[in-house]
Amino acid sequence: MTGLHIQLLDGFRLDCEHSPVHVVPGARRLLALLALREGPVPxxxxxxxxxxxxxxxxxxxxxxxxxxxxxxxxTPLVVATEDALALGREVEVDFRRATAVAEAPGASPEALALFKADLLPGWWQPWVQAEREWWRQARLRALEALSERFRSDGDRHHAHQAALAAVQTDPLRESAHRTLVELHLADGNPAQAVRQYQTYRTQLRAELGMEPSPHIHELVRTLLR
Structure with a gap:
């Protein structure tokens, strides 16, 4: 750990030597912009x-x-040249760490906590919204992959948590609902599996006027009968 840490997930925060530092709004936006970019910004x-x-x-x-x-x-917080600005090399950023973890092959509860968090919630700037949408899609893929890794390791508790986090992020994402249905069935909870399916079906009908795919319907077909 270095002495400087910028938090972007679940809100902005700057820590220096593990203590929060007050940052005025303009400087907060500047640090967030530099923290979201990998290289120098003109x-x-x-x-x-x-x-x-x-x-x-x-x-x-x-x-x-x-x-x-x-x-x-x-430790330099921002490296400023005549033409460009960049975050100091020693500054740690939770968002950068989360994106690296998303690409890692392992599965851990720590990774699950990172993927549950929104990027700078409440910030309206277009450059934040674009990154937020990218993060939303990246974390959905990561949560589903993480759920599958936990399930392969026999850890159905964290597999369920990862799939549930994906559903909470995108309530109409069928693949995440399907994983939850499969996990409920594997745990011997057919009633819960049916409830999960019916919740998804109701949401899908109400918002898009669509029906679930045959793939997820087949999982509970005999139970619905």
């Missing part, structure tokens, strides 16, 4: 994204002021 791009309603000159001035007001710990 100064004009950062200024335009952070102050979209301002003139180019005014946005550049706001950026300079924000950089001046940033907390300045011993």
């Amino acid at each position: 100064r004009p791009v950062a200024a335009t994204l952070l102050w979209p309603g301002a003139t180019e000159r005014r946005a550049a001035a706001c950026l300079r002021s924000t950089l001046w007001r940033l907390v300045k710990p011993a």
Whole structure:
């Protein structure tokens, strides 16, 4: 662990030596933007994204002021050159860690906790919304893969939690509902499997006017009879 940590999942937070640091809104947005980007961000791009309603000159001035007001710990928080800005190399970001974990082959309850979290909830900026939608899709795939890994390892409890988190993220995602139905059947809970299927069917009919696929229906066909 380094001394600086930026949290983007479940809300913004900056920690220095394990203690929270107050960050003014403009600096908060700047740090979040740099934390979401892997490489340096050109100064004009950062200024335009952070102050979209301002003139180019005014946005550049706001950026300079924000950089001046940033907390300045011993470890560089932001590396600023004449042309670009980047997050300091030693700054840890939970979102970057979560994306790396999503691509890892193992399964752990720690990974499950990461994938349950939303990216910067309540932030309306377009550059945040684009990343949030990417994260939503990435975490759905990761949660389903994680559920399958837990199930292969015989850990049906965490397999169920991962599939349930996927359903909560996207209530109309059939593959996640299907996994929950299969897990209930494997646990010897046919009534719960039917309830899960019927919940999904009701939501799908109400929102899209569609029926579940034959694949998930076949799992509970004999129970419905």
